[in-house]
Amino acid sequence: MAIFHLKDYKPPGFLIESTTLRFDLHESETFVRSKIRFHRQDSSLSILHLDGVELEALEFRLNGRSLATGEYELREEGVRIHGVPEFFELESLIRIHPEQNTTCEGLYRSGPLFLTQCEAQGFRRLCYYLDRPDVMAPFEVTIEADRDYPVLLSNGDCLAKGNLANGRHEVTWKDPHKKPSYLFALVAGNLGVLEDRFETRAGRPVSLRVYAEKSQIPRCRFAMESLKKAMRWDEDRYGLEYDLSNYMIVAANDFNAAAMENKSLNIFNTRLILADPATATDANYEAIDSVVAHEYFHNWTGNRITLRDWFHLSLKEGLTVFRDQEFSGDMISQGLVRIDTVTDLRENQFAEDKGPNAHPVLPESGASVDNFFTATIYEKGAEVIRMMQTMVGRPGFRRGMDLYIQRHDGQAVTIGDFADAIAEANGEDWRQFKLWYSQAGTPRLRVEEEFREDEGIYVLHLTQSCPATPGQKEKKPLHLPLALAFFAPQGQEIEPLSSAPNDQVGAYATGGFGTSAEIVRNSEGARLFHLRTRTARLQFTNCHTRPILSLNRGFSAPIEVDWDRSSEDLLFLYLHETDAFNRWDAGQVLMAREIQRLLQQVGAFGTSATQVGAFGTSAVADEVKARDPWAALPKSVPPAPPQTPRAVFSLNPSLLAAFQKILLDENEHAGLRSRLLAPPSISYLAQSLELFDPEVFERSYHMFLRSYGCSLASACRRVYDHLHGRFDDRTDPEARGFRGLKNWALHLLGWAGEGIEIARRQCETTRLMTDREEALAVLAQHAEAEGQKALRDFFSEWKHESLVLNKYWTVQAALRRPDTFARVISLSEDPHFPMRNPNAVYSLLGVFGDNLTQFHREPAAGSPDPYSFMSEKILALDRLNPQVAARLSSCFDFCPRQNPSSRARARQALGRTLNEKLSANVRELLARTLKVLEGR
Numbered sequence: 005m006a007i008f009h010l011k012d013y014k015p016p017g018f019l020i021e022s023t024t025l026r027f028d029l030h031e032s033e034t035f036v037r038s039k040i041r042f043h044r045q046d047s048s049l050s051i052l053h054l055d056g057v058e059l060e061a062l063e064f065r066l067n068g069r070s071l072a073t074g075e076y077e078l079r080e081e082g083v084r085i086h087g088v089p090e091f092f093e094l095e096s097l098i099r100i101h102p103e104q105n106t107t108c109e110g111l112y113r114s115g116p117l118f119l120t121q122c123e124a125q126g127f128r129r130l131c132y133y134l135d136r137p138d139v140m141a142p143f144e145v146t147i148e149a150d151r152d153y154p155v156l157l158s159n160g161d162c163l164a165k166g167n168l169a170n171g172r173h174e175v176t177w178k179d180p181h182k183k184p185s186y187l188f189a190l191v192a193g194n195l196g197v198l199e200d201r202f203e204t205r206a207g208r209p210v211s212l213r214v215y216a217e218k219s220q221i222p223r224c225r226f227a228m229e230s231l232k233k234a235m236r237w238d239e240d241r242y243g244l245e246y247d248l249s250n251y252m253i254v255a256a257n258d259f260n261a262a263a264m265e266n267k268s269l270n271i272f273n274t275r276l277i278l279a280d281p282a283t284a285t286d287a288n289y290e291a292i293d294s295v296v297a298h299e300y301f302h303n304w305t306g307n308r309i310t311l312r313d314w315f316h317l318s319l320k321e322g323l324t325v326f327r328d329q330e331f332s333g334d335m336i337s338q339g340l341v342r343i344d345t346v347t348d349l350r351e352n353q354f355a356e357d358k359g360p361n362a363h364p365v366l367p368e369s370g371a372s373v374d375n376f377f378t379a380t381i382y383e384k385g386a387e388v389i390r391m392m393q394t395m396v397g398r399p400g401f402r403r404g405m406d407l408y409i410q411r412h413d414g415q416a417v418t419i420g421d422f423a424d425a426i427a428e429a430n431g432e433d434w435r436q437f438k439l440w441y442s443q444a445g446t447p448r449l450r451v452e453e454e455f456r457e458d459e460g461i462y463v464l465h466l467t468q469s470c471p472a473t474p475g476q477k478e479k480k481p482l483h484l485p486l487a488l489a490f491f492a493p494q495g496q497e498i499e500p501l502s503s504a505p506n507d508q509v510g511a512y513a514t515g516g517f518g519t520s521a522e523i524v525r526n527s528e529g530a531r532l533f534h535l536r537t538r539t540a541r542l543q544f545t546n547c548h549t550r551p552i553l554s555l556n557r558g559f560s561a562p563i564e565v566d567w568d569r570s571s572e573d574l575l576f577l578y579l580h581e582t583d584a585f586n587r588w589d590a591g592q593v594l595m596a597r598e599i600q601r602l603l604q605q606v607g608a609f610g611t612s613a614t615q616v617g618a619f620g621t622s623a624v625a626d627e628v629k630a631r632d633p634w635a636a637l638p639k640s641v642p643p644a645p646p647q648t649p650r651a652v653f654s655l656n657p658s659l660l661a662a663f664q665k666i667l668l669d670e671n672e673h674a675g676l677r678s679r680l681l682a683p684p685s686i687s688y689l690a691q692s693l694e695l696f697d698p699e700v701f702e703r704s705y706h707m708f709l710r711s712y713g714c715s716l717a718s719a720c721r722r723v724y725d726h727l728h729g730r731f732d733d734r735t736d737p738e739a740r741g742f743r744g745l746k747n748w749a750l751h752l753l754g755w756a757g758e759g760i761e762i763a764r765r766q767c768e769t770t771r772l773m774t775d776r777e778e779a780l781a782v783l784a785q786h787a788e789a790e791g792q793k794a795l796r797d798f799f800s801e802w803k804h805e806s807l808v809l810n811k812y813w814t815v816q817a818a819l820r821r822p823d824t825f826a827r828v829i830s831l832s833e834d835p836h837f838p839m840r841n842p843n844a845v846y847s848l849l850g851v852f853g854d855n856l857t858q859f860h861r862e863p864a865a866g867s868p869d870p871y872s873f874m875s876e877k878i879l880a881l882d883r884l885n886p887q888v889a890a891r892l893s894s895c896f897d898f899c900p901r902q903n904p905s906s907r908a909r910a911r912q913a914l915g916r917t918l919n920e921k922l923s924a925n926v927r928e929l930l931a932r933t934l935k936v937l938e939g940r
């Protein structure tokens with residue numbers, strides 16, 4: 005396996021002045037004629053090496069002269085042209101077969117469409133080229149095809165159209181902006197179009213077009229509105245206007261990623277364009293808003309300023325993810341979006357940091373560029389940029405962005421160039437801060453408090469560390485910007501820096517411990533403590549009562565906090581904190597503690613004694629009841645709802661009281677209420693365990709939800725009855741919030757054993773896919789006969805709508821039932837399951853691989869093994885589509901936390917797979933996992 009390294013980067017020896025392409029599309033073959041003007045940069049070079057994969061070269065001409073076979077050399081990874089001068093034009097003619105291409109890279113077919121996906125290295129599959137992002141050129145492209153393909157699109161403006169003989173026609177496009185090859189796009193097909201227009205702030209008209217299958221055009225309206233909102237927002241927030249006269253989006257069924265930001269011609273996975281209430285869920289609507297905006301924002305952060313090389317992928321992705329998060333926050337609510345963002349980050353990126361494939365935001369080496377498209381590059385990259393904004397405030401960040409764009413427009417640059425621009429515009433020194441880019445792993449912060457009541461002194465001890473990751477044993481201390489606030493026990497926020505002795509709620513002054521303990525305000529008023537050392541001690545004097553600290557508000561630093569703080573303080577924050585994120589996070593810790601308590605109990609009693617659903621009278625519940633660790637409770641906690649006899653485990657009464665208060669609090673945003681009430685996911689909780697026992701975990705989680713549901717059942721019914729059907733004609737954030745809350749109540753009723761009839765009715769009568777999918781999940785999880793019937797009905801109604809059918813695979817692959825694996829096997833063998841469609845593969849196999857309690861469950865003797873099953877699927881997929889196969893491979897990341905016999909099964913399955921011929925993508929990931937499993 006060849007490894008390439010960041011330190012080996014060299015500027016290109018040749019630049020390209022212009023690229024002219026002609027595509028001659030046929031059903032059985034495609035000819036690509038290229039005419040490229042080169043300019044040599046390094047005078048010592050006389051050989052030009054061009055990238056090219058699986059191309060059939062028919063002819064090369066240098067400055068118009070046809071080259072003899074000895075003058076060029078074809079290789080597996082490209083072609084070498086000998087004896088090239090300083091300036092020259094190289095023409096080539098090649099033949100390719102998009103109709104046989106199943107990889108969804110390069111030029112390929114999706115149903116009746118021809119389309120391209122060139123990021124990261126797909127362009128070399130359709131043309132010999134300098135396929136690297138720091139080689140940028142203007143493109144002129146002519147596409148010729150049968151008139152059965154009336155829509156022929158490429159980047160830029162349409163220059164000419166014309167009919168040819170034999171029922172063929174051609175269209176020529178010219179993109180005046182220089183761009184790297186990964187932003188090239190071509191689409192040919194018989195598509196419908198939705199048209200609209202936008203006027204930029206400067207008054208320039210832009211024609212907007214969304215292309216899709218003709219029957220789907222009405223379902224493109226929401227995406228069109230999303231696009232216009234994004235265009236306006238980028239002008240308002242960053243002063244960035246669109247720079248061409250047209251902007252096109254094409255929706256394609258078979259697409260590996262979410263979407264692609266090709267200059268002026270975005271190509272989208274249909275699931276992120278098509279929406280109407282009958283077929284798309286509220287979550288789908290939210291994703292469309294955010295991804296349409298994301299791809300649009302790339303026009304400046306990615307396209308006009310691009311990346312020097314693929315190691316710097318986070319230059320454009322971290323920044324653009326950050327920009328789309330800010331956009332969603334402005335459209336919905338910054339607090340809610342922050343909660344969702346961190347939920348994702350913890351489930352995916354923190355897991356990546358703890359697994360065999362942990363890497364820094366700026367990786368140092370790799371075997372496959374495709375494997376750089378990770379949660380670390382995207383989500384952690386966005387967190388690093390968010391910290392910059394937190395430190396300098398939004399106005400300061402805008403100043404930095406202005407400088408970045410003014411300085412680097414039209415260039416291919418590095419992450420360091422970006423960070424320097426933001427720092428310089430704000431007079432900051434971020435040499436230490438930039439370690440966030442090179443150091444892998446999730447930092448941990450240990451927090452200890454000390455309160456000396458008689459002296460009125462409150463002391464905070466902070467210690468940071470970062471666990472070792474592959475290839476990085478020793479870690480340096482990072483610069484952590486920690487946003488914080490203090491509360492008096494009565495609920496008011498108090499000023500930590502005030503030294504006035506007579507402050508009625510208690511005054512706090514910093515002690516004399518140097519600059520590292522200084523609490524500063526950013527330009528937006530947030531209080532920050534900059535932790536730059538391994539340890540810090542903060543002392544506050546004049547404290548009449550112990551202040552309640554809320555630390556890392558808004559998740560200002562993407563870290564894990566070890567803080568054995570009292571449940572009373574957490575409950576206080578859960579009810580009173582005004583920062584939505586920290587309020588939510590306090591609830592997450594409280595719920596995690598309850599689940600942890602159950603885990604210890606269930607684990608201690610073994611798993612063979614009791615069956616799921618039959619815990620009611622077991623010794624477990626009694627034992628747990630006897631050891632309730634909760635002490636005196638803060639004031640202002642409402643009375644707890646009565647626990648019903650069917651609750652199998654005594655949840656903490658104050659927590660239940662808080663749940664009930666939040667569930668019924670009509671003054672609070674419904675979207676926040678449903679988030680505050682949802683427990684941490686299994687995939688997040690499981691990360692904190694050295695050894696993960698799927699059965700014990702499932703039983704504990706089950707018991708938690710069942711007890712929660714039983715105790716709140718009557719409140720859930722009230723909420724359900726009050727909200728059901730009230731906002732059915734709306735898809736705005738407020739309506740989505742109410743539906744989310746109502747469906748959470750339905751899920752809890754399901755766990756309480758009371759939701760079946762309600763779910764059946766909702767499933768059969770609703771017109772909304774959100775309600776249908778949620779009710780289907782409740783039925784499939786909790787009711788055998790009703791669940792089977794609901795699934796059958798769903799399938800027969802939607803079997804011809806591939807996007808909706810994905811929900812059918814997902815609901816079943818996500819079930820936490822003992823028969824989940826058997827269902828996944830049979831669904832994967834169903835002739836309706838399209839193995840070639842990436843969305844379907846992610847919906848069934850991807851979701852099952854992430855279903856920790858089912859995928860890692862040990863098979864009974866003689867039963868199929870989920871690890872072998874998945875590795876065989878990965879092998880089969882690798883032959884069709886290596887990118888999709890590589891994404892599935894991450895399901896093995898969690899195997900090192902399994903018991904020895906499961907680890908042995910995983911070693912066998914991976915060992916067998918690695919003996920086969922594999923793509924570099926899959927080989928790199930599986931080999932790293934196997935290495936960790938073998939303790940190497």
Ligand SMILES: [Zn+2]
Pocket residue numbers: 265298302320321324
């Ligand atoms: Zn992107």
